[in-house]
Amino acid sequence: MAELKSTQPRNRRERAILVGVLLPDGQYNPDDPLDEIRGLAETAGLVVLAGLLQNRREVDPATYIGSGKVAELKELVEAHEADLVLFDNDLGPAQTRNLEQQLKVKVIDRTEVILDIFATRARTYEARLQVELAQLEYAMPRLKRMWTHLSRYKGGVGVRGPGEKQLEEDRRLVAKRIQDLKAKLAVVQARKEREVAARTEVPTVSLVGYTNAGKSTLMNALTGAGVYTADQLFATLDTRTRQWHFKGGGHVLLSDTVGFIRNLPHSLVASFKATLEEARQADVLLHVVDASSHEAERQIEAVEAVLHELALSDVPTLLVLNKCDRVRDQDSLAILRARHPEVVEISAATGTGLAELEAAVRAKLNETALDVEIHTHAGDGKVLAYLAQHAHIHSQDYSNTDDLHVRLLCRLPRKCLGFLSEQGVNLHITTLVDQTPMREDQKEMISKRRDLSNSNPLGLSLTWTATA
Numbered sequence: 001m002a003e004l005k006s007t008q009p010r011n012r013r014e015r016a017i018l019v020g021v022l023l024p025d026g027q028y029n030p031d032d033p034l035d036e037i038r039g040l041a042e043t044a045g046l047v048v049l050a051g052l053l054q055n056r057r058e059v060d061p062a063t064y065i066g067s068g069k070v071a072e073l074k075e076l077v078e079a080h081e082a083d084l085v086l087f088d089n090d091l092g093p094a095q096t097r098n099l100e101q102q103l104k105v106k107v108i109d110r111t112e113v114i115l116d117i118f119a120t121r122a123r124t125y126e127a128r129l130q131v132e133l134a135q136l137e138y139a140m141p142r143l144k145r146m147w148t149h150l151s152r153y154k155g156g157v158g159v160r161g162p163g164e165k166q167l168e169e170d171r172r173l174v175a176k177r178i179q180d181l182k183a184k185l186a187v188v189q190a191r192k193e194r195e196v197a198a199r200t201e202v203p204t205v206s207l208v209g210y211t212n213a214g215k216s217t218l219m220n221a222l223t224g225a226g227v228y229t230a231d232q233l234f235a236t237l238d239t240r241t242r243q244w245h246f247k248g249g250g251h252v253l254l255s256d257t258v259g260f261i262r263n264l265p266h267s268l269v270a271s272f273k274a275t276l277e278e279a280r281q282a283d284v285l286l287h288v289v290d291a292s293s294h295e296a297e298r299q300i301e302a303v304e305a306v307l308h309e310l311a312l313s314d315v316p317t318l319l320v321l322n323k324c325d326r327v328r329d330q331d332s333l334a335i336l337r338a339r340h341p342e343v344v345e346i347s348a349a350t351g352t353g354l355a356e357l358e359a360a361v362r363a364k365l366n367e368t369a370l371d372v373e374i375h376t377h378a379g380d381g382k383v384l385a386y387l388a389q390h391a392h393i394h395s396q397d398y399s400n401t402d403d404l405h406v407r408l409l410c411r412l413p414r415k416c417l418g419f420l421s422e423q424g425v426n427l428h429i430t431t432l433v434d435q436t437p438m439r440e441d442q443k444e445m446i447s448k449r450r451d452l453s454n455s456n457p458l459g460l461s462l463t464w465t466a467t468a
């Protein structure tokens with residue numbers, strides 16, 4: 001039956017040979033450089049037959065690996081009767097074509113397999129739009145069929161692998177579809193932004209981290225959410241938000257997010273912006289790390305790179321070393337602690353360290369409130385009402401009433417800055433504000449000013465939250 005390769009049933013698991021090219025600036029697990037791509041291949045449902053490594057100073061422009069290695073790979077493919085070759089690196093369109101011609105089997109790369117996993121896992125409307133957009137953007141310059149392992153979706157959004165005919169027959173159609181998807185995503189994104197922004201009165205915390213670090217397990221441990229967890233890559237593709245009730249009183253909103261991976265395809269990062277909206281507007285990020293992995297440090301770096309790409313690097317972040325119950329190598333834990341002084345060590349599985357995590361999050365939330373000085377028009381009811389609701393106002397000053405402006409000193413969650421700057425409010429962040437509770441005489445002074453404000457020509461009546 002082996003000759004019937006091209007007519008084999010679609011649900012037969014495809015058999016793959018892995019190829020990794022180790023470049024001088026690449027990041028690999030020195031003990032097993034193919035470790036991660038093997039995990040990705042297995043997650044995508046492939047049967048891994050063998051692996052081939054090559055050290056190169058630079059890539060071969062025509063075939064990525066050198067011609068001698070191509071011959072060696074061809075022998076491997078034939079000996080194992082492989083259906084495809086999976087590169088851990090990202091191949092250019094011409095390199096893929098040349099390799100396929102010489103090897104006589106499909107050649108796919110790291111991005112393609114990640115896109116395929118995402119397509120298999122995407123469940124919500126939004127995630128499917130995002131994956132389809134990423135797939136089309138990847139396929140467009142290649143003008144070839146995308147590799148798909150199994151065709152589970154029939155039509156509609158989230159189609160796994162845009163069809164060959166569609167791509168080749170009418171490039172314009174693809175461009176049009178990309179445009180449609182972007183428009184649909186813009187609508188989703190705008191809705192999401194409004195939804196997330198509307199929650200500002202409750203502080204929000206987002207879990208981010210490398211795939212399989214234990215984010216969803218932690219989410220479940222803290223909120224009893226019951227989200228899906230699994231020992232596989234990219235178990236979570238959709239954001240879930242739940243209330244996390246602190247044992248010490250009060251609560252925050254906790255969001256679980258999609259996991260990151262080194263060299264996350266660019267198109268995916270871009271298209272997952274809506275899914276990561278929660279993280280963008282979070283007061284604190286919990287960067288969850290699998291401390292039991294030999295790759296912990298490299299994974300931290302990869303996550304930091306993605307956070308940077310998503311303009312999330314300046315959101316206050318706590319590094320959470322998870323799976324501490326599984327750490328065998330105490331030395332590597334000590335190294336992590338030394339490199340990252342501010343870490344919380346936990347085990348989401350056993351519950352160890354969760355009280356400390358709660359305390360650290362509380363402290364971080366306190367730290368992340370900002371003291372700002374705001375100048376706004378006294379008639380700007382929208383801004384003033386917003387501040388009354390979200391900020392702790394230390395003082396308001398109408399002394400310069402000629403121009404009907406008010407000067408406020410207040411303490412507010414960092415994420416309120418977005419709304420305020422959208423409203424064109426003139427503000428600057430100051431550390432000069434005295435954070436001690438207001439004295440009686442200060443309160444009295446403020447009430448006097450309130451009287452003044454009530455008599456202002458616009459008849460504004462303001463809500464005061466200055467009482468400590």
Ligand SMILES: Nc1nc2c(ncn2[C@@H]2O[C@H](COP(=O)(O)OP(=O)(O)OP(=O)(O)O)[C@@H](O)[C@H]2O)c(=O)[nH]1
Nearest residue numbers: 211212213214215216217230234235236259348349
């Ligand atoms: N021993 C141990 N295993 C854990 C711990 N936390 C999570 N795991 C396991 O690690 C695997 C991955 O956990 P998930 O919570 O799905 O990881 P994730 O970060 O959400 O992964 P993605 O959604 O794929 O990005 C599962 O098999 C969990 O049971 C822990 O503290 N200790």
Ligand SMILES: [Mg+2]
Nearest residue numbers: 215216235236
């Ligand atoms: Mg998860």
